[in-house]
Amino acid sequence: MSSSVDGRPLLSRAIKNASISEVATVVFAIVVIRLIVRAIYRAYFSPLSKFPGPKLSGATRIPYLIALYKGSIPKYVGGLHRKYGDVVRIAPDEISFINPKVWKDVYGYGTKDSRMAAGSLPTKHWHRYGNPVNGHPSLLHTRGDQAHAQTRRLFSPAFSDRALKLQEPLFQKYVNLLIHKLKEGIEEDPERKFDMVRMYNFTTFDVMGDLTFGEPLHMLSNAEYDPWVRIIFGSIKFGSRLSIIHFYPILHHAFKTLVPESFAKKRMEHAKFSEERVTKRLESGSDNADIWALVLGGQDKEGGGLSRAQMDSNSSLFMIAGTETTATLLSGMTYLLLKNPNSMKKLVEEIRGAFPSSEDINMETLGQLPYLNACVKEALRLYPPVPVGLPRLTPPDGSTICGEYVPGGCTITVPHLAMYTSEKNFREPFSFIPERWLGDQRFADDNKFALQPFSFGPRDCLGKNMAYHEMRLILAKVLYNFDLELCPESENWTDQEAYTLWEKHPLILNLQPAKSS
Numbered sequence: 032m033s034s035s036v037d038g039r040p041l042l043s044r045a046i047k048n049a050s051i052s053e054v055a056t057v058v059f060a061i062v063v064i065r066l067i068v069r070a071i072y073r074a075y076f077s078p079l080s081k082f083p084g085p086k087l088s089g090a091t092r093i094p095y096l097i098a099l100y101k102g103s104i105p106k107y108v109g110g111l112h113r114k115y116g117d118v119v120r121i122a123p124d125e126i127s128f129i130n131p132k133v134w135k136d137v138y139g140y141g142t143k144d145s146r147m148a149a150g151s152l153p154t155k156h157w158h159r160y161g162n163p164v165n166g167h168p169s170l171l172h173t174r175g176d177q178a179h180a181q182t183r184r185l186f187s188p189a190f191s192d193r194a195l196k197l198q199e200p201l202f203q204k205y206v207n208l209l210i211h212k213l214k215e216g217i218e219e220d221p222e223r224k225f226d227m228v229r230m231y232n233f234t235t236f237d238v239m240g241d242l243t244f245g246e247p248l249h250m251l252s253n254a255e256y257d258p259w260v261r262i263i264f265g266s267i268k269f270g271s272r273l274s275i276i277h278f279y280p281i282l283h284h285a286f287k288t289l290v291p292e293s294f295a296k297k298r299m300e301h302a303k304f305s306e307e308r309v310t311k312r313l314e315s316g317s318d319n320a321d322i323w324a325l326v327l328g329g330q331d332k333e334g335g336g337l338s339r340a341q342m343d344s345n346s347s348l349f350m351i352a353g354t355e356t357t358a359t360l361l362s363g364m365t366y367l368l369l370k371n372p373n374s375m376k377k378l379v380e381e382i383r384g385a386f387p388s389s390e391d392i393n394m395e396t397l398g399q400l401p402y403l404n405a406c407v408k409e410a411l412r413l414y415p416p417v418p419v420g421l422p423r424l425t426p427p428d429g430s431t432i433c434g435e436y437v438p439g440g441c442t443i444t445v446p447h448l449a450m451y452t453s454e455k456n457f458r459e460p461f462s463f464i465p466e467r468w469l470g471d472q473r474f475a476d477d478n479k480f481a482l483q484p485f486s487f488g489p490r491d492c493l494g495k496n497m498a499y500h501e502m503r504l505i506l507a508k509v510l511y512n513f514d515l516e517l518c519p520e521s522e523n524w525t526d527q528e529a530y531t532l533w534e535k536h537p538l539i540l541n542l543q544p545a546k547s548s
Contacts, residue, residue: 073123078438084111084120092122096275102268102528105418109449117455118435125442127420129450130433131481137423137432137443138488164302167340169348176489183493185336186345189325190494197320199394201241202501206508208251209234210389213513213542224518226537227365229256231358234505236260239353242321243346245312259304262297263351271530305347313342322349349494355532356416357498361505362538363414364406366524367463369517369540374465378406382507383545389511397503405465407502411484412451413463418529420444421486447484456481516541 070090074080080089088094088111098107108127111119117130128137170186173179188194209230216223236257237247248257256264276282309323317324326337337345368375381402386392397403425432427439437443452460456478457467467474485492492498509515518539528534 077123079120079124079126079441082118082120082126082435083115088122089120090123092125092278095122095125096278099275100272102271102530102534105446105448105529108420108446109452112446112449112453117453118433121444122442124440125422125444126437127444127446127449128433129446129453129456129481131450131456131478132433133443133445134480134483134487136430137445138483138486138490140488164298165306165340165344167338167344169341169344170493171348171352172344179490182337182341183489186322186326186493188328189322190497191325192496194320194325195394195497195500198242198497201319201321202238202394202504205234205238205241205247205251206505208237209505210508210512212251212254213509214544217542217544221543222541224539225542227540228358228362228535228538231361231505232256232260232355235354235358235361235501236350238501239350241319242353243312243323243349244308245315245317245319245321245323246308259301262301263355266301267355267532268530268534302343302347305350306343309342309346352492353494353497357501359416359533359535360407360410360414360498360502362535363416363525363533364410364502364506365509365515365540366517366521366538367410367413368406369515371463374406374463375515377465378402379510382510386511389508392504392507392511394500394504397507398500400503400507401469402465403503403507405468407499408468408482409463409465412457412482413461414525414533415447415451415484417484417532418446418448419531420446450481453481510545512545513542514545516543 074086074090077089085094095104095107098104108119108121111121112127112129117128119127121127168174170179170182173182213225213230216225233250233254233256237249237251240246240248248260250257250260273286276286312321312323323342368378381400382392385396385400421444423443425437425439425441425443429439429441430437432443450456454460458474458477464471464474467477468479483491485495485498518541521537521539524536524538527536
C-alpha cells in the first residue's frame with residue numbers, strides 16, 4: 032500500500048518532481064552551453080575578432096561593466112591601449128581608437144560620396160548620456176543631424192564672441208566675489224585651509240545660474256552647495272552605474288517595473304527646479320545678455336524656434352555641462368601647477384606682469400597670454416574633465432575608420448585620457464610640460480591634433496569658447512591675488528574614480544595674499 036499526501040500518491044509526485052528537475056537541468060545545461068558557444072564565437076570567429084584585445088573582453092562585456100561600476104574605465108581602457116596598441120576591442124561589440132585620425136573619421140563631417148565614408152557616425156547610445164525627464168531632447172540628446180544643427184543654430188548667438196563680450200561683466204562680477212570671499216576667509220583666520228574644488232564649483236554654478244536663470248544660486252554668498260546641485264552630483268555616479276542595466280533588456284524592464292515611485296518623483300522635482308527658474312526668468316525679463324535674451328532675440332529674426340519644453344531640458348544641460356566640467360579643469364590645473372612649481376612660477380610671472388592690478392584683468396588680454404594658454408591645454412590633456420569616450424554606432428553597411436573596416440552595428444569610442452596619455456601621441460605623456468604647446472623642439476613630433484577635449488565636428492561643445500574664457504579669468508585672478516600651497520592631505524589628489532566625470536576629492540590649499548601683487 033502506498034501512502035499519499037493531499038490525495039496524491041507519493042510515487043506519482045516523486046516521478047513528477049524528478050521530471051521537473053530533469054527538465055530544469057536540461058534547460059540550464061542548454062543555456063550554459065549556448066552562453067559558452069556564443070562567447071567562443073565572439074572571441075574567435077566574429078567579424079570583430081580581428082581586432083586586438085583580451086579574449087575575455089571579446090567574449091563578454093563583464094570586464095568592461097566591472098570597470099564601469101568601480102569607476103575605473105579610464106585606467107582600464109588606457110591600460111588596454113598601452114598593451115594592445117591604437118585599436119582595442121574592449122567589449123564584444125565595442126572598439127576603442129586612440130589614433131588621432133579617428134576624430135575626423137568618427138566625429139567629423141564626413142563626405143557624401145560613399146556610404147562607407149566615415150564622419151559623424153550616428154549617436155544612438157542615448158542611455159549613456161541620460162535622458163531628459165520631460166522627454167524633450169536637449170542639444171546633447173537631439174537625434175538626427177539636421178534637427179541637431181537647427182537647434183544648435185538657435186543657441187549659437189548665446190555663445191558667440193559677441194555674446195562673450197557682452198557677458199564679461201557678469202563673469203567679472205562672480206570671479207571678483209570669489210576673490211573677495213577668499214580674502215575674507217584669510218582675514219578671519221590666516222591659517223584657514225580652503226577646498227578649492229568647492230570654491231571653483233560655487234563660482235561656476237553662480238555664473239551659469241545667472242546666465243541660464245537670470246539669477247545666481249548664491250553658493251558663493253552662502254558658502255554652501257545648493258540642494259539642487261547636491262542632487263546633480265549624487266546623480267552622476269548613480270546614473271553611470273545604472274547605465275549597466277541598459278545592456279541587459281530583462282534587467283532594464285525589471286527596473287522600470289519595480290523602481291519605487293519616490294525615485295521618479297525625485298527626478299520630476301529636480302526637473303521642476305529648472306522649469307520654475309526658466310519661467311521666472313521669462314516672465315520677469317532681463318537687461319543682461321544672458322542665454323535666453325540672446326536666444327530669443329535670434330528666434331525673432333529667424334522665425335520659429337525652441338519649444339518651452341526644449342528650453343527647460345537645455346537649461347538643465349547648461350547647468351551641468353557649463354559648470355562642473357569647468358570647475359573640474361580649474362581644480363586639476365591648480366593641482367598640476369602646484370605639483371610642478373617651475374611651471375607655476377612662470378605662469379604667475381606672466382599673469383602678474385601683464386596687468387597693473389587685479390581690476391585690469393580682462394578676457395581679451397588673457398586670451399593672448401601664451402604660457403597661460405599652454406597651461407590650459409596641458410591640463411586638459413592630463414586631466415580632461417570627461418576622461419571617457421562618447422560612443423557612436425557604425426551604420427548597417429559598416430564604416431572605414433583609421434584605415435580599418437569596422438562592420439555595421441559596432442560601437443566606437445574615443446577615450447580622451449587614453450588618447451592624451453599615449454606615447455604614440457605625446458612624448459613624456461604623463462608629465463605636465465606646457466612648453467610642448469609653445470614650440471619646444473623636444474615635442475616637435477607630438478600629435479597635437481589628438482587633443483580634442485570638447486569633442487570634434489558638428490556635435491562638439493557649443494560652449495567651448497565660453498569655457499576657455501571663464502577658466503582663464505578665474506585662474507588668473509586667483510593666481511594674481513594669492514600665493515597657493517598644496518596641503519599634505521591633497522598630495523595624491525588625482526587618484527580618483529571616474530563615472531563619466533571625475534569624482535573629485537577636496538583640493539585643500541593654504542592661501543596667502545600674493546607677495547608681489
